[in-house]
Amino acid sequence: MQLIENLKNEEKQWIITTIDLWKIYKSGKIEYPALRGINMKIRKGEFIAIVGPSGSGKSTLLNLLGALDRPTKGKVIIDGTDISKLKSNELAELRNKKLGFIFQTFNLIPYMSALDNVEVPMIASGIPPKERKERARKLLELVGLKGFEKNRPSELSGGQQQKVAIARALVNNPQIILADEPTGNLDSKSANEIIEILHDLNKRGVTIILVTHNLNLIKYCHRVFWLKDGLIEKEVEQNVKD
Amino acid sequence: MRFTDIFKWGLRSLRERKLRAILTILGIVVGTAAIIALVSQTEGIQASIIEQMNKLGPNTILLRPASPSIILTDKDVNRLLQIPNVELVIPIITSSVKIYGIQSSRNVQIVGIDPSKFGILIPGYELREGRLFQTLSYSEIVIGSNVYKPQDLTSPFLNVGQTTTIESRSTRMIVNIVGCLEPYGMTALVSVDDSIFMSLKALANFLGRTSYSAIFLKTISPDVVDEVVDNIRAIYGNNLNILTVKQITQIVSSVTGMLTMLLGSIAAISLFVAGLGIMNIMFVSVIERTREIGVLKALGFKDRNILAIFLSEAGIVGIIGGIIGIIIGSIISYIMPHIMSFTIGRSFSAQISSFSYTPIIRPEMIIFVFFFAIAVSLLAGLYPARRASKMDPVVALRHE
Numbered sequence: 001m002q003l004i005e006n007l008k009n010e011e012k013q014w015i016i017t018t019i020d021l022w023k024i025y026k027s028g029k030i031e032y033p034a035l036r037g038i039n040m041k042i043r044k045g046e047f048i049a050i051v052g053p054s055g056s057g058k059s060t061l062l063n064l065l066g067a068l069d070r071p072t073k074g075k076v077i078i079d080g081t082d083i084s085k086l087k088s089n090e091l092a093e094l095r096n097k098k099l100g101f102i103f104q105t106f107n108l109i110p111y112m113s114a115l116d117n118v119e120v121p122m123i124a125s126g127i128p129p130k131e132r133k134e135r136a137r138k139l140l141e142l143v144g145l146k147g148f149e150k151n152r153p154s155e156l157s158g159g160q161q162q163k164v165a166i167a168r169a170l171v172n173n174p175q176i177i178l179a180d181e182p183t184g185n186l187d188s189k190s191a192n193e194i195i196e197i198l199h200d201l202n203k204r205g206v207t208i209i210l211v212t213h214n215l216n217l218i219k220y221c222h223r224v225f226w227l228k229d230g231l232i233e234k235e236v237e238q239n240v241k242d
Numbered sequence: 243m244r245f246t247d248i249f250k251w252g253l254r255s256l257r258e259r260k261l262r263a264i265l266t267i268l269g270i271v272v273g274t275a276a277i278i279a280l281v282s283q284t285e286g287i288q289a290s291i292i293e294q295m296n297k298l299g300p301n302t303i304l305l306r307p308a309s310p311s312i313i314l315t316d317k318d319v320n321r322l323l324q325i326p327n328v329e330l331v332i333p334i335i336t337s338s339v340k341i342y343g344i345q346s347s348r349n350v351q352i353v354g355i356d357p358s359k360f361g362i363l364i365p366g367y368e369l370r371e372g373r374l375f376q377t378l379s380y381s382e383i384v385i386g387s388n389v390y391k392p393q394d395l396t397s398p399f400l401n402v403g404q405t406t407t408i409e410s411r412s413t414r415m416i417v418n419i420v421g422c423l424e425p426y427g428m429t430a431l432v433s434v435d436d437s438i439f440m441s442l443k444a445l446a447n448f449l450g451r452t453s454y455s456a457i458f459l460k461t462i463s464p465d466v467v468d469e470v471v472d473n474i475r476a477i478y479g480n481n482l483n484i485l486t487v488k489q490i491t492q493i494v495s496s497v498t499g500m501l502t503m504l505l506g507s508i509a510a511i512s513l514f515v516a517g518l519g520i521m522n523i524m525f526v527s528v529i530e531r532t533r534e535i536g537v538l539k540a541l542g543f544k545d546r547n548i549l550a551i552f553l554s555e556a557g558i559v560g561i562i563g564g565i566i567g568i569i570i571g572s573i574i575s576y577i578m579p580h581i582m583s584f585t586i587g588r589s590f591s592a593q594i595s596s597f598s599y600t601p602i603i604r605p606e607m608i609i610f611v612f613f614f615a616i617a618v619s620l621l622a623g624l625y626p627a628r629r630a631s632k633m634d635p636v637v638a639l640r641h642e
Contacts, residue, residue, distance in 0.1 A: 063636050066540070068539075068540060068635045068636050068639070069634075069635075069636045088544075088545060089544045089545060089546075092539065092542050092543060092544040092545075093542065093544070094542075095539075095540060095541065095542045096541065096542020096543075097542070099542075101540045101541065103537075103639070107533065107536075107537040107540075107639070109534055109537070111254060111255065111257075111258040112254070120538070120541055121541040121542055123243060123244075123247045123251075124243060124538075124541060124542045124543045124544070124547060125542065126243055126244050126247075128244075129247075168541070172542075
């Protein structure tokens with residue numbers, strides 16, 4: 001009994017589990033396997049990095065972990081739900097409620113102000129405007145952008161835009177933040193700021209999955225997965241000092 | 243997703259591409275305005291003609307010889323009076339004469355009628371000046387308003403109290419103008435404003451004829467018209483053209499109805515073309531915003547949310563275009579009769595120019611056109627919006 005209970009508890013601590021994860025792209029008759037059997041487990045509250053050369057499959061893996069895509073074979077279990085069985089609307093719902101995305105190119109909506117951009121995920125979930133504004137304002141303040149609410153992305157620096165994107169990712173209180181090369185388009189000072197914010201979020205209990213090939217960014221990561229040719233080449237645990 | 247948010251989003255992305263939005267809206271405006279402007283004309287014309295017809299009364303029957311060899315005389319008048327339920331029989335003579343003005347002459351229609359029946363042939367007429375001719379007077383005429391002062395002249399062509407000459411096939415007669423009518427419009431047979439009128443006997447005498455051009459007949463009630471027509475046909479067979487106001491009204495309605503359909507469908511085609519414009523621009527918009535669609539999907543927007551956002555854009559184009567189109571169409575619709583009477587009055591004889599009408603824009607038409615514009619826009623937006631909603635988020639996010 002104790003053993004089963006322990007197993008259950010161990011199960012509970014994993015927020016993401018992948019089992020023999022395959023993703024094969026087809027172009028005509030040629031099949032190109034981007035992922036070839038990935039097994040990984042990510043704990044609640046962990047800060048994970050996935051690194052590897054381009055073409056190693058890190059973006060594909062992130063898309064699967066982010067419920068943007070379905071695997072060709074295998075399973076991705078996010079917070080107890082196997083996403084390969086979900087319909088596209090259910091995936092959207094899951095992304096909206098549990099996940100937050102940060103992209104290399106920020107991907108803000110150009111014709112909206114910073115505040116409006118942060119509100120966007122809340123529009124999808126049907127939160128009333130007053131509450132949206134309030135939450136968005138608080139989050140912009142949290143990422144240090146008080147006073148920039150009305151600015152459009154084109155009126156903000158790269159670092160500021162990425163901070164807006166982080167505020168947007170946080171707005172529905174996600175359990176997991178997925179960041180795809182979040183500092184790829186930033187100078188080193190801004191990049192540092194972004195990593196500090198991510199670190200700070202992690203300390204508050206948010207699970208963070210970072211995809212990068214910049215090894216300067218992985219200092220706060222508990223574990224680093226090295227990807228090569230669609231396989232995990234090695235997994236390195238790191239001691240993180242706060 | 244809340245409805246107001248969808249609507250606001252559509253409005254916002256249209257505002258972001260102002261010129262493009264304006265051009266697409268313009269397409270809908272043109273289509274809607276064309277339908278309103280054209281259909282209201284034919285409806286106005288129809289109503290006006292039917293109104294003129296009904297002035298004569300629905301119990302009126304008009305008889306004319308079917309061929310020149312058939313002549314109508316007093317004998318026929320008496321015979322028709324014998325038919326049951328016939329209340330009145332009014333013979334008239336119409337012809338074309340030349341009338342001399344101060345400096346020039348004009349061809350006009352002359353109508354000979356007994357003055358006591360004048361008010362039945364032209365119900366509700368009003369004299370602008372003078373009086374009617376008398377039954378036994380052989381030289382008195384009354385002139386229509388366009389003969390008094392044709393539209394192409396700035397001063398009167400003829401005046402009441404004046405003496406002038408009329409001429410038909412080299413026969414001339416001196417006549418006194420004793421009265422002038424107010425503008426009237428048309429009746430079933432006579433373009434009142436462009437005609438001159440004299441006593442039936444006087445005209446018969448002048449033209450040297452004993453037969454009548456046509457006979458108006460009034461039955462005691464509209465209900466017996468068909469019965470009387472049957473009786474007339476029994477006597478005359480196919481020798482007479484029998485027209486009833488009822489029939490004419492039906493014919494006019496069906497002709498203008500067809501015209502309405504024709505013009506309406508031409509205008510509707512322009513609305514469909516506008517729809518193609520919307521579709522085109524929506525496709526461009528979907529492609530341009532591929533990445534945005536990917537981001538929205540990543541942030542948790544469902545397929546139907548994306549569909550709604552893009553459809554709302556098309557819908558807003560339809561709503562704005564529809565409203566502006568209805569306003570502009572209404573304005574054009576009221577200007578059109580003036581332009582038409584101006585150009586026609588210049589290029590044709592005065593015959594048609596006296597025909598005036600007020601365009602009719604029915605509320606049902608406005609509502610129909612409004613929803614038609616929205617429906618066309620939504621239909622045009624549906625396919626591009628669907629394409630946007632079905633986009634694979636991974637592919638969309640990779641889009642440069």
